[in-house]
Amino acid sequence: MAQETFRVETLPWKSKRCPRTPPHPLPQTVQELCWGLVARRMSGKTLKLINIVRAFKRSVDLIYILSPIVRLDQKWRAVTGYDNVIVSSKVDNETLAAIVEVQQERYDPKHPDEYQALVIIDDAGCDMRRAKLRQMINDYTSRLRHFGAGVVLAVQSINHLEGSMITNITQWSIWDMNKRALKKFCDDVATARVNEDTLKRFILENTGDPYAFVCIDFTKPPSETLRVGFDRVWTP
Numbered sequence: 490m491a492q493e494t495f496r497v498e499t500l501p502w503k504s505k506r507c508p509r510t511p512p513h514p515l516p517q518t519v520q521e522l523c524w525g526l527v528a529r530r531m532s533g534k535t536l537k538l539i540n541i542v543r544a545f546k547r548s549v550d551l552i553y554i555l556s557p558i559v560r561l562d563q564k565w566r567a568v569t570g571y572d573n574v575i576v577s578s579k580v581d582n583e584t585l586a587a588i589v590e591v592q593q594e595r596y597d598p599k600h601p602d603e604y605q606a607l608v609i610i611d612d613a614g615c616d617m618r619r620a621k622l623r624q625m626i627n628d629y630t631s632r633l634r635h636f637g638a639g640v641v642l643a644v645q646s647i648n649h650l651e652g653s654m655i656t657n658i659t660q661w662s663i664w665d666m667n668k669r670a671l672k673k674f675c676d677d678v679a680t681a682r683v684n685e686d687t688l689k690r691f692i693l694e695n696t697g698d699p700y701a702f703v704c705i706d707f708t709k710p711p712s713e714t715l716r717v718g719f720d721r722v723w724t725p
Contacts, residue, residue, distance in 0.1 A: 495507075495540075495543070495544065496540075496718075496719045496720065497512070497537060497540045497541055497544050497719050498536075498537065498540060498718060499532070499533025499536050499537050499700040499702065500536060500700075501536060502543060507543045507544070507546040508544060509547055510548055511545055512544060514706065514709065514713065514716070514720055515544055516639075516708065518602075519545065519548075519549055519607045519637075519638060520605070520634040520637060520638070520639060521634075521639070521659075522607070522639030522641065522659075522660065523639065523640050523660065524541075524640070524641045524642070524659075524661070524662070525650065525655075525658040525660070525661050525662070526538070526641065526642070526643035526644070526661075527643075527644055527645075527646065527647050527661070527662075527664065527666065527670075527674070528643070528645065528662075528663075528664040528702070529646075529664065529665070532665070532700060532702075533664075533700040534643055534664070535562060535565070538641065538643060539564060539565065539567055541609065541641060542568040542571070542607075543568060545607050546568070546571055546573065546574075549573070549605045549606055549607050550595075551573055551574075551606040552573060552574045552575070552606070552607045552608075552609065553574075553588055553606065553609065554569065554575070554577070554611070555576075555577050555579070555584060555608070555609065555610045555613070556576075556578065556609075556612050556613070557578055557580065557613070557616070558611075558612055559576045559577070559578055559611070560576070561578075580610060580616045581622060582621055582622055585622075585625045585626070588606075589633070589636065591606075592606060592637060592638050593636055596636045596637035596638075601637060604637055605637045605638065605639075606637065606638040606639075607638065607639050607640075607641065608633065608638055608639070608640050608641070609641040609643070610626070610629075610640070610642050611643040612643065612645070613626075613642075613644070613649075614645055614646060614649030617644075617649055626642070626654065627653050627654055627657075629642075630653070630654050631657045642654070642658070646670060647670050647677070648673070652677065655678060659707045659708050660704065660705070660706045660708065661704065661706075662703070662704050663692055663702060663703050663704075663705065664696055664700075664701070664702045665697065665701070666696075671689060671692060672689075675688040675689045675692075678705065680707070682707070682711050682714060683705070683714060683715065687715075687725050690725070691703060691715050691725070701718070703716065703718070703723070704717075704718070704719065712724075
């Protein structure tokens with residue numbers, strides 16, 4: 490299937506082919522990627538994560554998928570057999586530290602394009618109750634890009650993320666959320682570029698349908714920061 494038709498949505502992708510480069514508007518290098526996904530159960534989040542793997546499969550050397558359910562949810566089988574995908578059902582300090590060690594050994598900042606990796610951490614909200622693990626994931630969101638790697642952090646509630654993680658995340662995908670969670674998200678994520686009221690209206694207007702999500706990308710120009718679904722720019 491042609492690259493320009495590939496979309497990172499909440500729908501199964503029927504073709505087994507992956508795009509040669511990440512499709513627009515995704516970053517072309519994973520160092521630019523620090524992506525937070527906040528979605529309740531049965532939202533289509535796993536299918537979107539699978540499509541993220543497909544989007545970057547041919548442009549990175551390794552993709553790590555860390556999730557307590559990665560070996561239990563059959564949907565993951567669509568991508569876990571790729572030769573450059575490593576999976577683990579453990580989300581702990583030892584696993585995360587081992588990934589950092591590999592990155593430090595293989596990544597050469599003088600030649601940043603020669604080795605890149607993507608780390609996807611899914612459904613680890615309960616695990617992040619442990620203080621040491623929270624600190625490690627804080628480090629991931631702030632420093633892993635310096636070792637040639639991007640991070641995708643998927644949780645079921647904004648309350649699973651600490652303030653420093655929220656500050657470090659530059660791309661968001663958000664699904665329908667309750668009133669309290671919506672207020673917290675808008676209060677914590679709003680900037681001079683996008684204020685609380687605009688964020689709230691944007692999310693409420695565009696996440697009411699099943700599997701619907703919005704994207705907020707602070708790496709893009711202000712006119713392209715807010716998107717409905719994968720790539721449709723929203724203007725207040």
